[in-house]
Amino acid sequence: MTYQKAFWELKKTFSDFNDGLIYQILEFLSGENKTWLIENWEKPMTNLAKFAEIYKLLLSGYPFAYISKNKTFLGHDFYVDESVLIPRDETELLVQEATKWLKQYPDCKVLDLCSGSGIIGLTIKMNHPGCQVTLSDLSAPAQIIAAKNAQKLNLDVAFLTGDFLEPSLENHQKYNLITCNPPYVDKTDKEVGASTIFEPEMALYPPDLSQPLYFYEILFRDVFKIINKGKPFALLLEFGYDQKEKIEKIIFRTSWLKGSNITFFQDWAGKWRFVKIEGELKE
Numbered sequence: 001m002t003y004q005k006a007f008w009e010l011k012k013t014f015s016d017f018n019d020g021l022i023y024q025i026l027e028f029l030s031g032e033n034k035t036w037l038i039e040n041w042e043k044p045m046t047n048l049a050k051f052a053e054i055y056k057l058l059l060s061g062y063p064f065a066y067i068s069k070n071k072t073f074l075g076h077d078f079y080v081d082e083s084v085l086i087p088r089d090e091t092e093l094l095v096q097e098a099t100k101w102l103k104q105y106p107d108c109k110v111l112d113l114c115s116g117s118g119i120i121g122l123t124i125k126m127n128h129p130g131c132q133v134t135l136s137d138l139s140a141p142a143q144i145i146a147a148k149n150a151q152k153l154n155l156d157v158a159f160l161t162g163d164f165l166e167p168s169l170e171n172h173q174k175y176n177l178i179t180c181n182p183p184y185v186d187k188t189d190k191e192v193g194a195s196t197i198f199e200p201e202m203a204l205y206p207p208d209l210s211q212p213l214y215f216y217e218i219l220f221r222d223v224f225k226i227i228n229k230g231k232p233f234a235l236l237l238e239f240g241y242d243q244k245e246k247i248e249k250i251i252f253r254t255s256w257l258k259g260s261n262i263t264f265f266q267d268w269a270g271k272w273r274f275v276k277i278e279g280e281l282k283e
């Protein structure tokens with residue numbers, strides 16, 4: 001089978017894969033880049049057994065990112081495996097907004113809460129090396145992956161391991177920017193992506209399944225305790241495509257947020273996906 005034939009075979013079978021992903025699969029198989037593939041389109045593939053093996057895995061719904069152990073996020077390659085959520089493209093928008101906010105406050109303290117593979121905090125550190133960035137997650141295996149990514153990208157960041165806000169509270173840490181992409185998936189939702197069956201449950205679902213916004217309730221109740229007072233702060237928080245109204249309700253009944261600027265953002269598909277809350281708390 002030629003590379004060209006393999007391309008069309010993948011395209012026909014996996015109609016939801018875009019061309020970029022199919023090229024990534026062929027790049028992974030050949031060990032060559034896209035230019036080489038196009039120049040050698042008519043050449044027979046040398047590793048048909050590997051192609052067959054990957055094809056079978058993909059047919060079972062197994063995500064390509066776990067096969068290649070890589071996910072590109074805002075142009076940088078991050079190591080991923082089954083101990084972490086596969087970073088979603090829409091999270092790039094949240095990180096771009098964080099990067100924009102930090103232009104005004106380039107050397108402040110940043111917390112990436114529920115950090116997983118580290119994509120949010122590590123990309124922020126790359127864009128603003130003057131910031132002190134902390135990555136916090138309950139999952140020790142996820143923290144190992146985040147540390148591996150920090151080392152690979154040569155980034156000096158701090159790590160906290162523990163339950164949500166607890167490690168920051170215990171260590172009396174205060175931050176100006178807090179990003180958070182917590183587990184918020186509703187288990188009854190039929191629209192969740194196919195990859196979720198292979199991803200860690202604790203990265204997707206809150207501990208109380210009847211309460212998808214479990215982490216938001218805790219966050220809005222307690223996060224002010226870890227915000228640096230007397231200085232501008234921002235919270236950038238990702239949520240599910242159908243959760244904006246519920247998040248709004250929690251925000252509007254949170255008294256310490258009165259007077260803050262609140263902006264909701266949509267993804268490329270026009271779905272509401274994250275909120276930015278800016279303000280300053282009195283000392």
Ligand SMILES: C[S@@+](CC[C@H](N)C(=O)[O-])C[C@H]1O[C@@H](n2cnc3c(N)ncnc32)[C@H](O)[C@@H]1O
Pocket residue numbers: 084085086087088091113114115116117118119120136137138139142162163164165181182183184202203204
């Ligand atoms: C939706 S994933 C986000 C991962 C990464 N920030 C991203 O955007 O790809 C949620 C993360 O929250 C972590 N997590 C789950 N329960 C937690 C808890 N109680 N405290 C801290 N982190 C938790 C999971 O281990 C997982 O890494």
